[in-house]
Amino acid sequence: MEVSTADLSASVWLWERGDDGQVSVTKVITIPAEAAETEQMPPAVQPFGAVPPLVTDIALSVDDRDLYVSCWGTGELKRFDVSDPRNPRETGSVRLGGMVQKSPHPAAGALSGGPQMVEVSRDGRRVYLTNSLYASWDAQFYPAIIEGWMVGLDAPEGGGLQVDPDFFVTMPGGRRPHQIRLQGGDASSDSYCFP
Numbered sequence: 001m002e003v004s005t006a007d008l009s010a011s012v013w014l015w016e017r018g019d020d021g022q023v024s025v026t027k028v029i030t031i032p033a034e035a036a037e038t039e040q041m042p043p044a045v046q047p048f049g050a051v052p053p054l055v056t057d058i059a060l061s062v063d064d065r066d067l068y069v070s071c072w073g074t075g076e077l078k079r080f081d082v083s084d085p086r087n088p089r090e091t092g093s094v095r096l097g098g099m100v101q102k103s104p105h106p107a108a109g110a111l112s113g114g115p116q117m118v119e120v121s122r123d124g125r126r127v128y129l130t131n132s133l134y135a136s137w138d139a140q141f142y143p144a145i146i147e148g149w150m151v152g153l154d155a156p157e158g159g160g161l162q163v164d165p166d167f168f169v170t171m172p173g174g175r176r177p178h179q180i181r182l183q184g185g186d187a188s189s190d191s192y193c194f195p
Contacts, residue, residue, distance in 0.1 A: 008045075008052035014085050014099065028088050031055065033153035034074050036100045039058040044140045046074075051099050056133055066091075066180060068118045072133060073141065074098050075114040077153070077160070078162050091159030096151060097131060099141060105151060108164035113138070114144045119180040120155070125151040127161070132176030147174040 003010055008140040012029035029103050033050035045051060054073030060066070067082045075098020086162040089163070095103035097111035102111050103120050113131030130150050132138055140145050146173030 003054065004050060007124055008050050010053040010055040010071065012055070012058065012067075012088075026086070028086060029069070029080065031069070031071060031078070034100070039179060040100045040127065042099055042141055042143050045099070046128075053113075056116050059120045060122050061123055061124040063124060066120070068120060068127060070115040070118050070129065072114040072116050075101055075103050075111075075160065077118065077127070079113040079159065081159065092155070093160035094153060094161045094163055096129070096163070098192070103161060105149075105168050107168040108170070111147075111149060112142055112144055113149070117177075117179050125155055125157070127155050128180045129153070130177040130180060136174065137165060138176065141194070145174075146176060148174075150177050150180065172180045 009028050010031045014025060014026045014028045017023050031053040033052045033152035036051050038046050038049065041051060055069055056072040057070045065081060065083050067080045067088065067182045069078045069080065071078065077094050078090055079092035081091045082088045089158050095101060096105060097103060097114040102110040102112065107189055116133050117130045118127060122194045128150065132146060132148055145171045150169040152167030154162045
């Protein structure tokens with residue numbers, strides 16, 4: 001993952017080892033920054049005139065077919081079909097929070113923060129998100145008080161993403177959730193939790 005200092009776009013790179021043992025690196029996904037009115041943006045990004053995606057997490061499904069990319073700055077979670085890793089294809093997207101849009105959840109209205117930590121169920125049909133990165137970063141990019149939240153999404157076979165309107169958990173008292181662990185494991189823990 002990378003953030004461009006030229007235009008604030010984000011990118012995801014594919015690393016491959018060739019038959020000769022040499023490693024090559026290729027940019028396979030680019031996510032542009034989004035234009036916004038200066039007064040809508042937090043002071044940390046106002047000089048740039050755009051909201052960066054700020055990719056803070058990626059998660060790969062157990063079957064290596066779907067890659068989820070959290071854009072904490074813009075409030076978007078993107079789903080890519082990476083069955084051909086050299087040619088990812090976007091198959092779904094949802095917006096929750098974001099520096100400017102503050103996209104709502106059906107159970108809560110406008111949200112602060114954005115999709116951050118991503119966990120994918122072992123069957124690949126459920127995705128869970130939290131909104132806090134680190135307290136110091138939260139304060140810079142979301143200077144209004146961040147209310148901690150966790151949401152669930154449905155990831156239908158073949159593509160798409162849908163917010164589960166009944167799964168919205170808040171963290172009262174200024175608590176900010178970060179990592180999620182699913183009972184029975186998830187896509188990122190599968191390799192070391194199960195034979």
